[in-house]
Amino acid sequence: MEKKDKFIRNKEKSIQQLRFTIQILFSILCIWIGVEFSQFIKFLETNGISGSDYRPPGVEGFLPISALMSVYYFFQSGIIHSVHPAGFFIFIAIVGVSLLFRKSFCSWLCPVGFISELVGDFGDKIAKKLFKRRIKIWKYLDYFFRSLKYLLLAFFAFSIFSMSQLALAYFLGGDYNIMADVKMYYFFANISQTALIVIGVLFLLSIIYRNFWCRYLCPYGALLGLLGFLSPTKIKRNTSTCIDCSLCAKACPSFIKVDKVITVNSDECTSCLNCVDVCPVENTLDLKLIGSDKKINKKFVAYGVVLIFIAITGLGMLTGNWQNKIPKELYIELHKNINNLGHPTSSSDIQKLNEESERNAK
Template identity: 65%
Template sequence: MKQVIKKNLEKPIQKYRLYIQLLFVAIVLWIGIEFYLFANYLETGGASKFYERPPGVEAFLPISSLMNLYYFISTGNIHQAHPAGLFIFVAIILVSFVFGKSFCSWICPIGFISEALGDFGEKIQKKLFKRRLQVPRWIDYPLRSLKYLILGFFVYSIFFMMTISAIKYFLDSPYNIMSDVKMYYFFANITQFSLIVITVLFLLSILIRNFWCRYLCPYGALLGFLTLLSPSKIKRNKESCIDCNLCAQACPSFIKVDKVETVFSDECSTCLSCVDACPVENTLEIKSIYSKKKISKKTVAIGIVGIYFLIIIVGMISGNWQNNISQKEYLMRYKNINSLDHIKSSDDVKKFNKEAEKYYK
């Protein structure tokens, strides 16, 4: 008997995903402008108009945030140098646990840029080669493990090599306190070498989709691990599937969605492109592994944004958003900011290590 194919009439979510990505890009740009004004204030030694430092900048301090999380778990206290970073870090982890690695495809501005470059590259590839290029598996797998090695290095260094005293020592250090300002100057006064590295990454992202996210981003590794533990999974109903392969073609992570019943991959970023592409009703859906119930695309979108902002609001109303570094202290520390450059490479690093070692077990 011929199978009756019911057309999938559900509206795609990609337009709304793009709106959400643009919203977060706008937030990051806003934070960048505010931080630029704050840095200007520091540069003039407090002579120009004061602009509040935006705590959202701490989203770009994942190592400090990871240390703060460890410190919080061990002591029950939130270190006050970069408290907002901790809440943003927890928000990212929670969103990615509940809805898979969705932070990468819905919120992360780097993910957005990477996706835009990948789309651009794919258009060129389809024109030139009539298909999108894919890295052969035997190279892809070892390269994908690189980001886990980088993450492993940080996790091992923080959770296994450092005692809580050493963590506190680092969090209290001038280097950590001024790390956001130093990061700003890394981009504001970018070196030729860094510019070359960034350009190469851009070009590689056009050639190989999501090059940075797939192979090098330690955040991507952490969230990829959480994706595997997430209760939300993309499920294919093989009874109604017509094997059209549209889902696999739409997948930016090259997952063979059409060959599995459940997508169980650390590369699935819950972008829902495959779900949108499926032409058959109730065939490809995101479902909870517990209730086996379908989660609507709208629920995914609202859930991702909702959880993220909820955690940030908790940080704000609990008084853990603005840090405890006064204007005066910033001005005073700014005078010595260049001396902090030597901490990584000169004799100062030995001095710092010696000091820190006192706190190691």
């Protein structure tokens, strides 16, 4: 008898509704942080007369480079740097989530990933109407573009890992790093025409080609994709019950040929579980632990991602490493000079920073 005739229908409930809810809640949290931070900016702009003196520590989650420096500094010194302590814990939480469930931060929590997914769904619908299928690009061109995010990651990693402990401390404690979140706010609040065009082009490209930013350019995603190789969980296909319907591959937002492999080892897998949800055959496609045939319950992934994130960031709060202790008067003072605070941009800048920090230490 053909496998197709005797398959047992998969009656498991889809997890996508819960994933969507988690994505919405996390996005609302990010918007809320943005609103609170705008009140803090108002406080700085009016020299403390109006707005709010509360600076939401969650804003440091949007400073991944500073956070990576903080983590490297911690490995060198054993000290959590006090300027952006929340950023340090948010970074560790994102890494922790992705170490356990591959690049799951991208598909369960990241607001940019969420927007990218919505835009991609919209683009796919149009493409299916026009061409009867999703748009894919030539595989070697895809490999080339995918390497770009790793090159960006390598550039940041090289710049950071070539800094001495003193230079890191000097940068992390410096005026630029203290005001990095404020500068980021102004970048978006007073967005230049060039930046707007770039964002518009990326948006359009994400409609035409699903996840354009995440797949090709996001260095954070590149880091999480590499960490995913160390993850103990993988999507596995049972070839003896698979009916080769290809629904899993068609549903995969990362264009992984799930129907052609036994174990998904791709750096692009985000543990979104779309493939698992569409598989029509019971016990055929599941997230499993490496070296075990026991499937991981889909709700365990959902709650696992959220709880790990809350646990690690909660640890930061409980240990007093969340809200920084920088006096608001210093923020107001630095804000007056915000346009003159510059970022080191080249290896010679890093070299200068290394030398300057050593001179200052003497």
